[in-house]
Amino acid sequence: MNARVEPPLALLAELSHRCPLQCPYCSNPLELERSGKELDTKTWLRILDEAAAMGMHQVHFSGGEPTVRKDLEQLVEHATKVGLYTNLITSGVLLDEKRLRALADLGLEHVQVSFQDTEAANADRIAGFKGHLKKLEVARLVRKIGLPLTVNAVVHRQNIDHVPDFLEMAVELDAERIEIAQVQYYGWALKNRAAFIPTYEQLQRTTKVVEAARVRLKGVLVIDYVVPDYYAKRPKTCMGGWARRFLNISPAGKVLPCHAAESIPNLAFDSVHEHSLQWIWDNSVAFNKYRGTDWMPEPCKSCDRKEIDWGGCRCQAYALAGDAGTVDPACELSPLHEATFGLAMKEASAAAPEFIYRRIGTDETPDAAVFGHHEPAG
Amino acid sequence: MERAAFSEASVPAFPRGVKFRFNNTKQQWVILAPERLLEPDEMAVTVLKLVDGQRTLGAVVDTLMEMITIDPPPRDVVATDVVAMLQDLADKAFLVDAARAPQAKAAAGGK
Ligand SMILES: C[S@@+](CC[C@H](N)C(=O)[O-])C[C@H]1O[C@@H](n2cnc3c(N)ncnc32)[C@H](O)[C@@H]1O
Ligand code: SF4
Ligand code: SF4
Numbered sequence: 001m002n003a004r005v006e007p008p009l010a011l012l013a014e015l016s017h018r019c020p021l022q023c024p025y026c027s028n029p030l031e032l033e034r035s036g037k038e039l040d041t042k043t044w045l046r047i048l049d050e051a052a053a054m055g056m057h058q059v060h061f062s063g064g065e066p067t068v069r070k071d072l073e074q075l076v077e078h079a080t081k082v083g084l085y086t087n088l089i090t091s092g093v094l095l096d097e098k099r100l101r102a103l104a105d106l107g108l109e110h111v112q113v114s115f116q117d118t119e120a121a122n123a124d125r126i127a128g129f130k131g132h133l134k135k136l137e138v139a140r141l142v143r144k145i146g147l148p149l150t151v152n153a154v155v156h157r158q159n160i161d162h163v164p165d166f167l168e169m170a171v172e173l174d175a176e177r178i179e180i181a182q183v184q185y186y187g188w189a190l191k192n193r194a195a196f197i198p199t200y201e202q203l204q205r206t207t208k209v210v211e212a213a214r215v216r217l218k219g220v221l222v223i224d225y226v227v228p229d230y231y232a233k234r235p236k237t238c239m240g241g242w243a244r245r246f247l248n249i250s251p252a253g254k255v256l257p258c259h260a261a262e263s264i265p266n267l268a269f270d271s272v273h274e275h276s277l278q279w280i281w282d283n284s285v286a287f288n289k290y291r292g293t294d295w296m297p298e299p300c301k302s303c304d305r306k307e308i309d310w311g312g313c314r315c316q317a318y319a320l321a322g323d324a325g326t327v328d329p330a331c332e333l334s335p336l337h338e339a340t341f342g343l344a345m346k347e348a349s350a351a352a353p354e355f356i357y358r359r360i361g362t363d364e365t366p367d368a369a370v371f372g373h374h375e376p377a378g
Numbered sequence: 379m380e381r382a383a384f385s386e387a388s389v390p391a392f393p394r395g396v397k398f399r400f401n402n403t404k405q406q407w408v409i410l411a412p413e414r415l416l417e418p419d420e421m422a423v424t425v426l427k428l429v430d431g432q433r434t435l436g437a438v439v440d441t442l443m444e445m446i447t448i449d450p451p452p453r454d455v456v457a458t459d460v461v462a463m464l465q466d467l468a469d470k471a472f473l474v475d476a477a478r479a480p481q482a483k484a485a486a487g488g489k
């Protein structure tokens with residue numbers, strides 16, 4: 001593919017994998033990047049220049065915990081200068097009023113603070129860190145200094161019944177928006193899947209709550225809601241299609257179509273040390289491999305939704321079917337769909353296993369992540 | 379956040395965190411909000427350029443009427459369209475009513 005592709009809309013800048021929290025649902029890879037490999041300030045500044053020159057609109061600073069980087073202020077300032085809309089995706093626990101004000105003054109446009117639950121004890125247990133009260137305080141500070149706030153709630157079987165409380169909390173915090181996202185099963189989340197998959201009944205109840213809240217809170221709170229793929233009929237439109245809308249940069253400078261893409265083996269991703277963003281966007285073999293619709297096998301190839309969901313998620317296809325180049329098993333038309341649904345039901349009805357917390361350097365058993373991994377042998 | 383119900387007396391404004399901006403590389407107007415982005419059509423761009431957090435919606439309609447020199451439609455037709463368009467954007471949290479929420483800082487349109 002040589003024709004120049006439309007530029008991406010947004011840059012996801014994963015500044016660091018370091019994080020004081022240890023969420024077992026974290027979508028970060030099992031092999032977390034150590035701080036010594038992180039890109040330096042100069043390189044990030046160049047990346048921001050290149051992103052703006054390509055015509056990108058937004059930059060999301062994420063991680064890991066983006067606020068561990070002392071140069072966050074400098075990056076926000078520069079991104080603003082080159083015309084990028086800046087968003088901070090944070091657990092909040094390392095922020096205080098002074099730093100938030102400084103970031104706001106330098107041009108930060110929006111903050112997303114994630115919460116593990118609405119009850120402090122359970123939230124702190126899930127995070128493996130006593131941070132819930134601090135998060136509430138930081139969320140209030142965000143609003144106090146006049147920045148818009150999104151509450152990020154990752155929900156699963158151990159907190160999904162608190163969705164009504166999450167909605168109330170978001171309204172009480174005067175958030176503009178809440179993102180209620182079911183756990184997506186990549187990285188640490190895949191390893192802990194059985195501890196997170198909700199039952200089908202839990203999901204249906206929650207969907208009803210969200211639908212009612214959307215009507216009740218129209219124009220007051222924007223509610224984004226992502227249902228769990230394993231119970232879906234059609235897959236989500238992952239990242240707006242592989243290498244179509246977003247560009248993700250890992251802490252070490254790998255350029256990816258999404259943050260989980262490195263979970264697919266045998267795909268070589270380019271580094272910002274070797275090429276420009278524009279070059280990678282146009283020429284990366286990995287990007288072009290699943291871009292558009294040419295790569296699609298059946299049933300996607302002759303499906304009228306192929307330019308709507310782009311065949312679903314490549315990482316999930318790999319995780320569940322062992323082949324990134326096949327239809328996402330979240331799709332009803334996948335031969336694995338029923339088995340996926342069944343697997344979810346089965347895991348959800350068994351007792352939740354203990355968490356394996358996200359830690360740097362404790363990944364002694366890299367997950368082959370094959371279908372039915374949690375089934376006992378034989 | 380309080381729901382804005384737009385009428386001609388409302389003062390439409392972009393809330394903080396929402397930017398209406400021209401992208402030079404793409405030569406295109408966009409509305410930017412967290413995780414969301416809208417590429418308004420030409421008609422919407424014309425209207426949104428008049429949204430400055432000062433003008434009332436009625437004044438926006440008046441200005442539009444002055445701009446339409448050939449075959450202008452009746453004013454109430456334009457007004458209905460503009461109210462509906464801006465209400466839709468407000469329901470998606472891309473606009474607020476500065477007359478009702480004076481603390482909502484209007485971002486200067488088009489920088
Ligand atoms: C990886 S975190 C990094 C930023 C920051 N440490 C935080 O947690 O807010 C980015 C966002 O993804 C969410 N997230 C993490 N793991 C997820 C998963 N497996 N599925 C869905 N969302 C997830 C977090 O709640 C957060 O809002
Ligand atoms: S999801 Fe949790 S563990 Fe992962 S980066 Fe965010 S706060 Fe840290
Ligand atoms: S067959 Fe492929 S394109 Fe069609 S709905 Fe399923 S995943 Fe999407």
